[in-house]
Amino acid sequence: MVNDNPFDRRRFLAGSGAAGLLALVAACSGGAGTSTGVNAGPSGSLPSTPKRGGVLRAGSSPPPTAVDPVTMYDGTAIAIAQLVADYLIWLDRDYKLVPRLAEAWSAKDGGKIWSFTLREGVVFSDGTPLDAEVVKASFDRLLDPKSKSAALSAFDTVLAQGGVRVKDPRTVVFTLERPFSDFPYLVSAGNYNALILKKDYAGDFTAKPIGTGPFVLASYDPAKGATFTRNPRYWDRGKPYLDGVEVKFYADDQADLLALQGGDVDAQLLSIPALVNPLKGVGDITVDRVEGTGFTALTLRVDQAPFDRKEVRQAVAYALDRPGVNATTYDGVGALANDHLFAALFPAAPADIPQRAKDPAKVASLLAAAGVAKLSFPLTFDPPGKDYALIIQNQLKQVGIEVTLDQRTSADFYGGDQEKDTPWLFSPATLVRWAGRAVPSQFIIPMVKSGGVWNGSKYANPVLDAAATAYDGATTDTARKAQAEIIARTLYEDVPVIISVWGGSVRAFNGGFAGIQAHPSSYVDFTSVSRI
Known part of the structure; x- marks a missing residue:
């Protein structure tokens, strides 16, 4: 199923994760997040003596x-x-x-x-x-x-x-x-x-x-x-x-935003960076920000033409302007990704794999090596992925790759038989939003291991399978990093999924309360929130 249902369309968190999923006791932890509060002081801080009472009003769809x-x-x-x-x-x-x-x-x-x-x-x-x-x-x-x-x-x-x-x-x-x-x-x-x-x-x-x-x-x-x-x-x-x-x-994101600006609510449960970031410095609105591990995956079916040749998949990956995707889709909140499943926040993430960047000459060379004179393909997605799909279509058009957009309703996109015909798992190319997970195995196991329940690319590689199993069983940082290197380099080379940006998370709120924070999985914890 999706969203773990895995996807992180603004409303749909994927998680098992949220996804949204998951320390040898307190020792095995995720990476470090960062927070930026605007106005009203540090957003995560509480008064030395929290004030009891009050009702926090929060807006959402x-x-x-x-x-x-x-x-x-x-x-x-x-x-x-x-x-x-x-x-x-x-x-x-x-x-x-x-x-x-x-x-x-x-x-x-x-x-x-x-x-x-x-x-x-x-x-x-x-x-x-x-x-x-x-x-x-x-x-x-x-x-x-x-x-x-x-x-x-x-x-x-x-x-x-x-x-x-x-x-x-x-x-x-x-x-x-x-x-x-x-x-x-x-x-x-x-x-x-x-x-x-x-x-x-x-x-x-x-x-x-x-x-x-x-x-x-x-x-x-x-x-x-x-x-x-x-x-x-x-x-x-x-x-x-x-x-x-x-x-x-509220019926839509704009109405939710207007309620925050007008003081009808004190905070948002789910904030969209492109909408709330312009509010920084306006009145008493604070926008708290944290790094994340969610992303939108461009998944390519490796078991059928044209994506049965890895050169074709690599060509698509080299056609993307990743900083442009980040600026347009995430309002710059995200971090560049590199077509593998280890965000920089994950402690075992390899740091020496060259960052893939837009390279039209390499695109042409790869397509020629694959014997593809003209590449065209349909891209299937649901409404929350429309903006991203338009960006992909435009960027690929600039290097001569034609993408036809196949938008489905969310019910259709994620509907059908999950084992044989649901569009999000059985279309030639799809856009699926995955909410942030706390450990990379929550992506690797369902997405790219052989027979994974959400393996929309139909990718299978025994080298990756063995490394993923060894990674899960590793009990030392050294052993874990060694397996992570194998997994990341294998995905970088084979490109069953293209991951251009790791999305961050924001939460907007008005003054009057302390302890409200963004969360990388957009979770809500008001246990320690206090009136100021």
């Missing part, structure tokens, strides 16, 4: 589907669920693991067996105690194919049904299919569907919104918005500082 933690994949639904329910582990803005419902975890058998110790005294908002049986039920639910959960992609080849057991009331044990040193990320917020729900959860979350999170959902209208009150049973005593949160739904 309405969720396109039901708010169900098991199956949700859009940004608004994820934000609503994250205010109410909690994870074993949270991901901070640097993609570091932060204990939540689990206070400790450890591995044995080379990283194949993982034990998680639950925090003592946690109860759901209805007073039901949290124990290991509840946690087991939550993951059994996600691992059941009948649930149709986006989380399944994160667990693919790593954790199967029957792999979760209860050791004692406070200890849950996961037995994996193979060693996986980053497994804590797969049960963290990095796998955004991995929220812990009551044992008897059966759907209809907005009608029975019971969780262990900082707020309680008091009302929900799919057309107007949602209201939340402080959870008096929240396990982190003294928090949240706010009395509540009000989320207002």
Whole structure:
């Protein structure tokens, strides 16, 4: 499925990740993020004595589907669920693991067996105690194919049904299919569907919104918005500082932006860089920024002409003006990418692979070597990818490559049989947005390993497969970097997917509150937000 459902169309986070997915205990962390606050001082700072009370008003578009933690994949639904329910582990803005419902975890058998110790005294908002049986039920639910959960992609080849057991009331044990040193990320917020729900959860979350999170959902209208009150049973005593949160739904991004400018809301759940960056320095609006690992993939079918020749795929990659893509699509917030799946934020990312840049002469040479006199192909995408598609079409036209645009509705693009005919996985060339993940394996396993559930390129390379498995099982930085080098260079050479820019993330808000931050996966955590 998409968006892990993997995609990060502004509303659709991909994650298993969000995607959106996932430290040997606290040691295996993601990369460092950066923050830029405009006006009102550092956006992440809190007063020395946080002020209690107040209701934070946040704007967003309405969720396109039901708010169900098991199956949700859009940004608004994820934000609503994250205010109410909690994870074993949270991901901070640097993609570091932060204990939540689990206070400790450890591995044995080379990283194949993982034990998680639950925090003592946690109860759901209805007073039901949290124990290991509840946690087991939550993951059994996600691992059941009948649930149709986006989380399944994160667990693919790593954790199967029957792999979760209860050791004692406070200890849950996961037995994996193979060693996986980053497994804590797969049960963290990095796998955004991995929220812990009551044992008897059966759907209809907005009608029975019971969780262990900082707020309680008091009302929900799919057309107007949602209201939340402080959870008096929240396990982190003294928090949240706010009395509540009000989320207002707006029909489109411009209406959401006008509400922020006019003071009808205090913050946005999901901000678009190109829209909010011009507001820097205007009034008391702050735009917080953080680096990210999300991207839009130009996926090319390697099993059929014209992309069965790697020279053709390389030619397309050398036709792109990546700084231009960043400036036009991400308003300069992103970082240049290099057609492999290791963002600079990932500690193991190779630093010595030459940055691919626009080279018309090389494009011509590669196409000639492939025996292609004139290259043309259709590019399939859904509405959120239209601007990016137009950029690709224009840039390739400049080097003589003709691209015809094949826009589908989102329902059509991601619809059909996911194993044989869905357009996003079976078209010659597609644009798919992937939300940021905390570890590269969350991209590598579903996207480019042989038989990956979201392998739209139909790419298969035993060298990459072996290196990816070795990377997952590596327990030292040296071993991990060695395998990362193999994976990155293989993808750079074979180009089954073209990744031109790693997108950053922003969040805009007005003065009056402190502690509001951007998150690389656009997640929302208002637990520590305080009035100024």
